[in-house]
Structure formats: structure tokens, C-alpha cells
Amino acid sequence: MIRRTLAEVHKEGELHEDDTLVIGKHTVAVVYYRAGYDPKDYPSEDEWSARILMERSNAVKCPSITYHLAGTKKIQQQLTKPGVLERFVENVDDASFIRKCFAGLWGFDENRDMEKIKEAIANPDAFVLKPQREGGGNNLFGENIRKKLLELMKGGTTDSFAAYILMQRIFPPIHTTYFVRNGELIPQKAISELGIFGSFVRNRGKVVLNEQTGYLLRTKASDTNEGGVAAGFAVLDSVYLVEE
Structure with a gap:
């Protein structure tokens, strides 16, 4: 295994006629991205x-x-729009079941919903304003939603509006858990988020593997808005099932 920045890949990498990627003396079989998810990771054309x-x-x-x-x-x-999900889930009943799990999502392109924007300004705690970012620490909550939407309405362009997605805020049940902080066991009110891991491999248009392979449970203090583990807002947890 070798580690390279995007700038180093630009400097050292080359593509052979058979599409083999070579970095220095190494033929590359797998590229795993530890970066490249934020615009700041691409400061120049080299990246x-x-x-x-x-x-x-x-x-x-x-x-x-x-x-x-x-x-x-x-x-x-986009997947919440009528007919879009059905392009990928052919079974109508399955698509309907999946849709029941969706929170409300609204895009702000040329056809932005002004009534929904006004509703979010009037009641920002019912929403989350999300930019196209990953990794935690990027979403806007509460009064910051109101400020951003008023700013965009006053002088925002179509592109600056379209950079955000408005989402109905989810209020999960609160439970008591124990966090380990500096070697101490601390009881605290918390909320948890369950995510399902999937393995997906395709070769051009052919799907080679597509299956569920595990889960990830993130737990955070109930009074914390953000939920990123790497960003320090949440911790990795495990499920403990009990019979009711």
C-alpha cells in the first residue's frame, strides 16, 4: 500500500495504453480516497x-x-421527486415502502419553493439546511438557517441558492447512555443514528456485487446538532437488542 496526495498523483502518476494506472514503480489495483470530498481538496487544476x-x-x-x-x-x-426513485427500484411496492422512510427534501434551483423557504424562515428549528459537503460541521440549524435564507433572498444568485438543500428535521427518541470521557463513565441523554453498510462493485454497466454487509451506529449527546464521528461530534456505538 502506498499513500499519495492528489498533487503527488498528478506529478508521479501515468496511464498506460491498457488503462493501467502506475504511480512511480507501482501498478495500482485499488484507489481508496481518504480525501477528495471537499472543494478545498482541489486547490488547483493539478488535483x-x-x-x-x-x-x-x-x-x-x-x-x-x-x-x-x-x-x-x-x-x-432528487430521489424524492415523483418517478425518479422508480427508475432504480422497479417493484412499485418496494418503491412505496422506501418513500415512507424519506424525510421532506427541497431543492433551490430555478423552481425553488418560496412558500417552503418562508416556512423555514418562520420556523427554522423544524429544518436543516445542508450544503453539498461531507464530514460534519457544515449543516446549518436554527437561527443560522434564518440568516442564510434571508441572505440568499436578498442577494443570492440561482447558483448560490442551488448549493443548498432544505431538509425536514428528524427528531429521534432520546435515551440514556454512557459515554467514556477521559477514562470516566458518564451517563448522558443521547440520540442514535443507524446506517446500513452495503458492498457494491460494478464493471462498467454490469453489477458484480450488491449486498448488505453490516451496520454503523452513531451516538451523540441529545443537545448536539452535528453528528460526524471524525469531526468529534459523535461516537461509534453498537446495538443492544432487548425483548419488550
Whole structure:
């Protein structure tokens, strides 16, 4: 295994005629992105060129650019539109069941919902305003939603509006748990978020593997808005099932 920045990949990487990616003396089989999820990771054209170089190669990308984009807030919002989810879930009953799990999501492109914007300004605690960012610490809550929407309405362009997604805020049940802080066991009111891991491998248009492979449980203090583990807002947890 070797580690390289995007700038180093641009400097050292090359693509052979058979689409093999070579970094220095190493033939690359798998590209795993530890960075590349934030615009700040691409300060120059060199980093963009490195990303394109790796995407064009026959190395397995984790994630590929298509999978990367599929996880963005904008795609999540688009999937809530009538007929979009059904393009990927052919069974009508399955699609209907999945839709019941969706929170409300609204995009702010040319057809932005002004009534929903006014509702969010009047009652910001019922919503979360999300930019196209990952990693925690980027979402806006409460009064910050009101300020941002008023700012955008006053002088925002279509592009600056479209950079955000408005989401109905989810209020999960609060439970008591124990956090370990500096070696001490501290009881605290908390909320948890369960995510399901999936393994997905495709070769061009053919799906090779697509299955559920585990779960991730994130737990945080109930009075904390953000939920990123790496950003320090939440911790990794495990499920303890009991019979009612």
C-alpha cells in the first residue's frame, strides 16, 4: 500500500495504453480516497487532473466518481421527486415502502419553493439546511438557517441558492447512555443514528456485487446538532437488542 496526495498523483502518476494506472514503480489495483470530498481538496487544476487520471484507469475506485456523486445531498433530494426513485427500484411496492422512510427534501434551483423557504424562515428549528459537503460541521440549524435564507433572498444568485438543500428535521427518541470521557463513565441523554453498510462493485454497466454487509451506529449527546464521528461530534456505538 502506498499513500499519495492528489498533487503527488498528478506529478508521479501515468496511464498506460491498457488503462493501467502506475504511480512511480507501482501498478495500482485499488484507489481508496481518504480525501477528495471537499472543494478545498482541489486547490488547483493539478488535483482535478489527478482525479480524472485515476477515474480513467482500470483500478477499482472506492468510491468511483459516479458513486461519490450518488451520495450527495442533491441526489438524495432528487430521489424524492415523483418517478425518479422508480427508475432504480422497479417493484412499485418496494418503491412505496422506501418513500415512507424519506424525510421532506427541497431543492433551490430555478423552481425553488418560496412558500417552503418562508416556512423555514418562520420556523427554522423544524429544518436543516445542508450544503453539498461531507464530514460534519457544515449543516446549518436554527437561527443560522434564518440568516442564510434571508441572505440568499436578498442577494443570492440561482447558483448560490442551488448549493443548498432544505431538509425536514428528524427528531429521534432520546435515551440514556454512557459515554467514556477521559477514562470516566458518564451517563448522558443521547440520540442514535443507524446506517446500513452495503458492498457494491460494478464493471462498467454490469453489477458484480450488491449486498448488505453490516451496520454503523452513531451516538451523540441529545443537545448536539452535528453528528460526524471524525469531526468529534459523535461516537461509534453498537446495538443492544432487548425483548419488550
